[in-house]
Amino acid sequence: MKIYEKIFERLEELNMSQIELSGRTGIATSTISDWRKKQINPQADKLVPICKALEMSITDLLCDEDDKKNKVLSRDYVGEDHILIEKNISSTIGVKRRILNFYEQMEVNKVETDLIDNTTERNISIIRDVDGNNIVLINDILFKSRRSIEWDEIEKLLRKFIGNYYEIAETAEKIYIGSDFPDEFAHSKYTKAIKGANEKAKANSVSAIGDLISIADNKMMYPDYEKKHGRKAKNGWYRYDTRFGIPVYDESGEIKRYNIFKARMLVRCDEKKNLYLYDIVQIKKETSTPLE
Incomplete structure (x- = not known):
């Protein structure tokens, strides 16, 4: 299942509207609608607020069940992004590849984010x-x-x-x-x-x-x-x-x-x-x- 499909599936589970997701994430409703209409996934820097709003982990959003087979997970913990992220003890290659790719894309935004965080210490x-x-x-x-x-x-x-x-x-x-x-x-x-x-x-x-x-x-x-x-x-x-x-x-x-x-x-x-x-x-x- 693609990332955008998981997002809309989770919206239905939570009975949450696209407008409410927009309000909680700052993502325009037109952008959210485009994910489904154009069958495209959100940009990497949008995934953390999406996971936070939908109360799901990065691993669940990025990885399919086939990717997560034979993986041993500890209990969830709260990371620096204040969302639940699974702590991998051992992971399949698919999981590692997707998670690492996500954080590589997030690195593009790290300098700007750090600047904001330092400004508002x-x-x-x-x-x-x-x-x-x-x-x-x-x-x-x-x-x-x-x-x-x-x-x-x-x-x-x-x-x-x-x-x-x-x-x-x-x-x-x-x-x-x-x-x-x-x-x-x-x-x-x-x-x-x-x-x-x-x-x-x-x-x-x-x-x-x-x-x-x-x-x-x-x-x-x-x-x-x-x-x-x-x-x-x-x-x-x-x-x-x-x-x-x-x-x-x-x-x-x-x-x-x-x-x-x-x-x-x-x-x-x-x-x-x-x-x-x-x-x-x-x-x-x-x-x-x-x-x-």
Whole structure:
């Protein structure tokens, strides 16, 4: 069975639509449709997010049963790609060839991936203020200078999160990152309008998206003002509150205090009641005094 055939077979098993697969992987629905219509397989760099979305291993996707005969496998383990991959103790030549070929093709994208990972190296902590509110402290910020924010670059940075989901600690709700989030976050009407400290705060929040979701609270139905979201809002539109801190540095480069920002997460609901982060808006600085 070809790779694209396995993908569509798995979609049927999970009762998952092509639209949902697109939302979880960032792959255009037209591209997914072309796999079947043109009888072609996805590019190698798309296989990891596909496996993650479909909850299957690379070996199952790449190898047929004939390839896997006489192979002894240990239990699955979670690899660096955060998907289940079989750990081969002994493999047939067919399995080895397919797996090695996959990683050779993935190597083409390794430099770009490493660059993104290094750019977003995390130094994040979550604390409570004197009133008991959770705050995400972004201790190393990406944008310190006064130069203009390159929102196209931020959009590219956010695309690596497509297909992930994060749980709100208070309610255990899962918030997915869909394919529409990077563009909306970087180029929404709100983003184009904000300036100064609020603009820099939004830009720097990209390194803590999952943490901002995890502390979110105060869920409320959110009206579709001006009816501008149309079909995307038909299944429900919600907002959550979240808070984060951006460091202010002294002349020696040491952190002297944090500016604390309150923000509102816009979340849309799809036809299966899955929740997707849509944008982060209404960012407002609360205080410039040090945390106590």
